[in-house]
Amino acid sequence: MPNTVRVAEANLNMDPEYDAHAPMTNKQTAKLRDLCADLDEEFDAALDQKQAYERIIELEKMRDA
Numbered sequence: 001m002p003n004t005v006r007v008a009e010a011n012l013n014m015d016p017e018y019d020a021h022a023p024m025t026n027k028q029t030a031k032l033r034d035l036c037a038d039l040d041e042e043f044d045a046a047l048d049q050k051q052a053y054e055r056i057i058e059l060e061k062m063r064d065a
Helices: 004-013 026-039 049-064
Strands: none
Touching: 026 049
16 A cells, blocks of 8 residues: 555645645545545635645545554
């Protein structure tokens, strides 16, 4: 099984729209909404791209546990 963090980092770093301090992307928003709904976690729409990336990783680990 691939390392989720490395795969996500590779995907994020290849995104030409990535800017750590810019508001999260539409793709990140959709992913976070889905993960939060699935895990009954609160969705925070105010995250920047780096924070959203870190939250996605955290929620994916919770989902996969």
